[in-house]
Amino acid sequence: MPQFTRDLEMGPVTPHSPGQESVDTLSSTIPPTPALLGANSATALVPPPSSPKPKGRASRMIRFRLWFNTYRKFYTLIVTLNLIGLVLAATGKWQYPRQYTGAFVLGNLQCAILMRNELFGRCLYLVVNTLFAKWPPLWFRLSCTSALQHLGGIHSGCASSGAAWLVFRIVLIASNYQHFPASILTAGVVTCVAIFISITSAFPWVREAHHDVFERYHRLVGWFGLLSTWLFVILGDSYHPATHSWHADGLQIVRQQDFWFAVGMSVFVILPWTTVRKVPVTIEIPSPKVAIIRFERGMQQGLLSRISRDSGFMEYHAFGIISDETLANTTLFVAFKAISHNLLLIAHRVIFGRGNSRLFAGVSNSSKLYKRGIRVCTGTGLGAALSSCLQSPDWHLIWIGSGQEKTFGKTISALIHALPPQQYTLWDSKERGGRPDPMKLIKETYISWGAEVVFITSNFGGNREMMEGCKEEGIPVFGTLWDF
Known part of the structure; x- marks a missing residue:
């Protein structure tokens, strides 16, 4: 059994960042938990034993629970409620959305934009961290973190629902084309196309493989969609189908719900850009x-x-x-x-x-909710994890990587080693001749540190392995987002 040396030191666990060292098949047997060893552990490095057979995947129930996370729960709930309303409106059983379809379109789109507004997100974290730090039951604090981490599910659900209501609105206009000028229908179709392009560009396979394409289309086409939405709203609210006449009176437009939803959308889009420096x-x-x-x-x-x-x-x-x-x-x-x-x-x-x-x-910002926790990270995931441990003595860092000081330099190394030795665990796989069993390391540190929660920042494979392992062990855990 290899002994812990100075390259393996103690501390809470860290989350993950893209492009890090893979821990997907971390298999080497690890020594006893660092917290149980003295700071001056033996310096002799014994070659690790042959790697054990890799563990099988977690049970289907565990994998399903991880797949059907809060993001997908939010998305499913919102889309289901909107779909019910859409069916009732389409069958004529609910007349209100047929008369005020624009409000349903823009209400959903406004909520979608709000969920991705950085200032709104900061405010939510501030309120939750201020009101619920440490004292409520653990299950409640975990629920708060999960909801904050997966606001993207509301964003995606409302965006999809808004697009569906917009299609319904265009169908209503097209089916009564004799009562509407072509300009209104054209504005609606242009808006619909822009929104669908913006949504399509955010699909995971586009976002991950062509990130710059996603950013440009999602942002620039989204802005164009906002402008065309304004045109659609103004034209639609200025025209009276019953009399086939235009009313340029601004009061008529201001009194409509969709006008104020469009105002809200514009404010939420513009506001974060005022903070750019x-x-x-x-x-x-x-x-x-x-x-x-x-x-x-x-x-x-x-x-x-x-x-x-x-x-x-x-x-x-x-x-x-x-x-x-x-x-x-x-x-x-x-x-x-x-x-x-x-x-x-x-x-x-x-x-x-x-x-x-x-x-x-x-998600690390919610670390204030917990009495003690672990931040696990691999490779450059350190960037998202280290501050939690630097700014709070209650968080333990576990960093797994290869050639850590050589790759990341003395600046980063000095920050870590300024922490008390019991607050961090470093595993340099190049120096130790192999990678650890991450779940053994997490479980032992979780017990010895008295942690309430584990945050993980790793690549896709490492995140999946550690998330599944923690769920099987009953350890509360939050990993890297792959859904937003």
Whole structure:
């Protein structure tokens, strides 16, 4: 059995980021839990034994529970309720949505936009963290975190429902085309096409394989859809089908529900862009694989930032933020070579640049709800995880990676080693000659640390393995999002 050395140190577990080292088949047997060993463990490194046979997949019930997560529950609930209303309206059993279809269209779309508004998300996290930190039952706090993490399910459900109501609205107009001018029908069709393009560009296979395409189409076509929505609303509310006449009176438009929904949509779209700032950054390149981007300002833990090298209208890339305190002088991003944007940063060897930054809350921000927890991360997932442990002594870091100090540099290493040794566990698979059994490591640390919850940041395979393992062990866990 190998012994723990100084390269394996103690601390709470960390979540995951894209492009990290895979832990999908982590198999090497690990030593006893670090928390149970002294800080000066034996330094002799014994080669690990041959890897045990990989464990089989979790039960179907566990996999189904992970698949049918809160995101899909929100989506299913919203789409089902809207579908019931749509069927009742289409069959003539409910007349209200036939008369005010625009309100159902824009009400759903406004809610969809609101769920992706970064300022609204920050406010939700602030309210929940302020009101429910530590004292309510654990199941309630876990439910709060799950709901906050999966707001994207409401976003997707409302967007899909709004598109369905819009199709219904166009069908109603087309079926009574003799009572409507062609301009209204044309505006409706253009709006519908824009919304469907925006939705299609957000499909997971587009988003993951062609992220820049997703950003440009989802954002720019979405903005065009908002403009065409305004045209559709103004034309529709200015025309009286019964008299076949136009009424240019602005009061008639202002009195309609869909006008105010359109106002709300516009405000929610524009408001986050008022917070965009151009800030000076410096870039440190500790290895060909990683760029560390720093700017002056401390940040609270659990925040992520979108940064862009252009005007910000074409593309943004989200990174976890590393800051040891809210009043710190500098904040760090860790950028990995796997993303083309980051390749540019590294290839150009940029020493000084300027980029736009926007902050939004991630699931780690809800760590304040828990008395003690573990942050598990692999590779560059450290960027999303480290601040929780730097800013709270109640969170233990587990970081699994290869050539950690060589790849990430002394800056990151110094931040970690400034923590008390019992607060972090580092596993450098290159130095130790193999990867750990992540579930054994998590389970033992969970017990010894007295944790209430585990947050994981890893790649798809590693996230799946650890999430399934934690669910089987009955350990409350939140992993990396692959649905938003």
